[in-house]
Amino acid sequence: MTQGKLQGLTKAVDVYKNRYKRLRELRAEGKKIMGYVCAYPPLEIVTALGYIPFRILGTMDEPITKADTQVPAIICPMLRSMLDLGINGKIDFLDGFIGAHTCDCTQKFSHLYQYNMQLPFYRFLDVPHVVHKPSLDFMKEGIRILQQSLEKHTGQKLAPERLQEEIKKHNEQRALVRQLYGLRKQDPPLLSGVETLQIVLSLLCLPIEEGSTMLREIIAEVKSRPQKIQKKHARLLLWGTPLTETSIVEMIESADANVVMDDICTGTRHFGLDVELTADPLDGLAKRYLDDLKCPRTYREATDSFAADQEARFGYIAKYVRDWKVNGIILESMKYCDTHGYEVPAIKAYFDRLGIPSLYLEHEYTMVALAPLKTRVEAFVEMIS
Amino acid sequence: MNFAGIDIGSTMTKIVIINESGIVSQVIGPTGAEHRRLANKVMEQALTQGGITFDDLTYVVATGYGRINVPFADKQITEITCHAKGVASIFPTAKTVIDIGGQDAKGIKIVGGKVVNFVMNDKCAAGTGRFLEVISDALGLGLQEIGPLALQSKTKIRISSTCTIFAEQEVLSKLADGAPIEDILAGLHEAIAGRVFRMAEKMKIERDVVMTGGVAKNVGMVQAMENHLGYPVLVAEEPLLTGAIGAAILGREFVEKALQRGEEIQKGARLLEAASFFK
Amino acid sequence: MACYAGIDIGSANTKVVLFREGMPPYFHLIISGYNYRLSAQKALTEALAGSGVARGDVRAIMATGFGSQSADFAFDQLSDISCSARGVHFFFPDVRTVIDIGGQASRVIQLSEEGKSINFAVSERCASGSGRFLQVIARVIGVDIKEVGPLSLKSNNPVTYTTGCAVFGESEAISRVAEGTPKEDILAGVQNAIAARIASLVDRVGLQNDCAMVGGGALDIGLVKRTSERLGVKIFVPEAPQMMAALGAALSARELTS
């Protein structure tokens, strides 16, 4: 049975388990697939010009082999895995690729990926690290260049009105995801952390409308399903680097804890806030993707005190903590991530001050190496309950 | 009522049985990875020593590396929580626990017997008790001998290999080149103490500091650690037992709470059989 | 008659090869112990005595290996990478990829047609990547190192170690035995772990046939088998694989003087 015909959670799980199956189906139907890195390339433009966006991710399941012949082992293990999957022909359904400077390694990866894959369309989006007038203009310019090169490649013109429509469509899905996350505010949450991650990861390899339909089905299904998630002592928020498999969340939820909220880019960061519908749609896109999108890779202007800095950088997480009644935070980072690494002491200090205990988990981005982390999580849960 | 705490480490099993008033019996099981699964035998020993039967145990809490594998425990609690509880019961003034075990090293911050923060290293043998075991074996010395020897050193010798097995090699060839054994040992103690100290300092070590685990019996390590801290550390009479004691106390508290609330106590399968780590 | 000596002072064994034109090389091996200077002397003297070569006939001596500096009587030192390459080339001129599993590290060397090393990769400085890993495990589960290979071939389901650390692997092996895991499965598990690391080294230099394995590790037919399965190629092993670096040294000693 094709993933197209499945419904709700069953579909999400199936898509999650066979990530590329649906994309291959769609491609067989003549659709075009556009791979991209991180949450920064404006997908509205991609879908408006007829591509199905696919967030290229690595996997913790398979050891890295060929990529090590091109990139040293001290580089972000997820990027190395992404390259590996590419070289090994696992991602053989792309019609184009949008790279980006989101962090230094991702930029270098983007170039090396295209160097290896030689895809018919490649565009690089240079995302500044600072947020103010000139950088917003620069971001807008970058998005314009992306639009123009994709127009050139497809031979289509993208009218502002058409783009507006597309933005609405994406905002609609963002709203549905927020609604989905809302279901986790209750205690016990209506949706487990594992389920949520499965859904989000499947959304990242589905057409927008198809994903939104699936979300609607899931929301209805979850509200009315008889079996409930078990009530547990710890209600945790998960902050950190992208999760490409559920294993870490499974490990956490196998302890006396539910993961009820996240601040990761295979989660709230990706869907987060809507794109404002501005006269020139590119203004709205530039602001949403440079400023509203929250990732430690973006440097927030320093204000008059460190405390004010922390508020500006982490205030939105504190709001999550209040609204989702979180009583503990897990700061998860794969080894060799610089942007998240530098963040850890400051964010820890911030939540210490708010009286929310936090645990820093550094992992090697492999399944096998997770076992030792379990004791830390269990002890952390024992500590807060 | 009797409560048992059982701490299965990587190479050693420790059991403490307590009742309302205090310790009934305490046993440190046979050493070595080949024996660690025989927790049931150690339990029988502890029971005989205490003059009670297995059914006299109201509650059994397992902790340590092998806690998941104990078929006769009612509850599993991590060694971090148990060490904190155990240490606090012996040293009420303790704020920081530094535990160097066979398979890992931990730092724990405690307030009123509760864990408020902790750090852990369990990647490889460097910086754990195993490192010293391997070296003392290689030197044909008893684990208890190397500490005092290290204290006699005037000038430490640095061992460049981090990997335990290569360090062993390096130590022996340095020895062959005529380097004094005490200087080599001093270098090794310093290396481990340094690693563990830097790790524990991540949670800002506060006085009083208690060292636990087998390595706490090693005066050389204790002093090396004190050199980093700049003040003396506290060591329990039997530093190997704090985890088991903590487990037993946590079991007692759990039962008492349940009784106060009038709840019935959830118990495990209670099969007094060997533990298995890999099945 | 003119003789050229190569001495390879490894972390575990010290090997001497005496090379004379038109004669099979003479091999001699002793345990290094921990005083490399002494064992170097000893190994050479014994080799000369055993082969009946007069000290005076030795035209040149080349030292190589972990402790090559300790052979103060040698004319010069040469990297064990070049030496292994030369040694293998002497027996297998068609070999282009040499896998050298030593006590301190594993190396993968790419050879030119002339038997020169033209590319190589060396494992990181941790025992889990070296032949020592196997020795350690074999010792603790009481299997003679010579038995490791044959025994491991009996394994049907090799264990997967929960740790990358050789020392923790040691205690894991012990308690697995205590739990009744067959020793062959434990050994096969280690061989798989090492084979995996070798494979990634091979990837770095690029695999070219023919492929040979040398060094102490090559004495373990189990390791050879699992590595060849993993790489999907036939692996040649010279009859005295651990002597190849010493042989290479002897051959370059000859080049020194010619």
Next chain:
Amino acid sequence: MIAEKKKGVITRLESAGLVRPLVNKMYSEGNLAAEEGRPVAWAMVNWWEGDIIMRAMGVTPVYPENYGTVCASDGIVQKYMGVSAAEGFPTHLCGYAQNALGYTTEMKKEGQVPPDAPMGGMAKPTFMLCSEGMCDARYKWFQSLRQYWDVPIWTLSFPHPDFYDLQDESIHQINIDYMAAEIEGFIAFLEGLLKKKIDYDKLEEMLANQEKVFQVWWEINDLRRAIPCPVHGRDFWTMMVPCLYQAYDPQTLAVYQAVYKEVKERVDNGVGALSEERYRLLFAEIPPWASLGFFDKLAERGWNFVAESMGYHPPPPMELPGNGDIKQRIARWTYWFYISHVYRASKKGYYIAGAAQPYYNWAIEYKADGMLIHPVVTCRTATFWLTHTINVLKEKLEIPGLSIQGDIVDITLFDAASALNQAPAFEEAMDHFRQVRKTKGLDW
């Protein structure tokens, strides 16, 4: 044979000695300024984007990155890295950053420069200047320092064009305009902070000097294409410092002119830096600062290092068009430095292979026999491309590469012994590929 090997130790440039006082000046001027109550900025190396602006405003920059190398040679880096880890910073972060974070923690604890800090330590900053150029550490790290120094921070933004876009001329002006706008913002920030206006004449003067310095320094390195190579990498690592940090300074120009004279003489007389140049090598990217003596050991084997690192190689003569507006010119030079080496290579039609491209170009220009790479455990930026680069040189130009792992500050990670053990084997590889290149019609 052994005697033969001893030959070929480096004949250092006499004029290179003139660089010393400049370097000392760079290290001491920060503390001097602090004593005299003049403003001090902790600054990231910003490739001239911010330095001359600060200096024109009377601010003295102090470079914590450089202080990392000082602490590395001093050995105290181990302590500072420990303190940084104790503060909760992961140990895989930039070694310079770990060192500075540790140092700052200690300085806060002491309430003054820690007594055991080498070279009198680093004075407390009036403000901090981050740069987006090259790597992420260079803005995240000062953001982290904000936890310790409650002083203003400015981050100089920096475009990060992809190598595939460098032949697209239209993209360059967009990038330069952005930088110019950012520089304008920085000037406004400084004028607000220091309550005074910038002196554009002074700025113009400094920029003019800088442009001359670039020119000479470039010509000096171009002369290294001669066979035998007149300047060994050891001298390069000493002499690159003033260009990177003091290009505004007339003294730097004078020194470089003296150096040029000496190097030119050597070339005219066919004198090389080594009495016997057996091999010509490229090096990338950041050297093991605390173990530079290692290069001498290789020099004893006749290894001459003829061209180095993208991040330190001088900017070539300007090829980008643009107007004379001073902000535009400052922006253009920094931007040009960032793209020039790849830009020139792609102009020559060498196919685009990421950061491998400039080395591809230099390998041909400088007739290299091999390439030594130094993967740095705590620096992803300087390490990412290295493996790829030696792959490309091997595949396309039949030039072998040798990889020796180490770190920018953690000296314990650099294993010189095993490196030297690999050297002879690598010489065989270089000999072999010399033959292969001949058969393939490559002319060296």
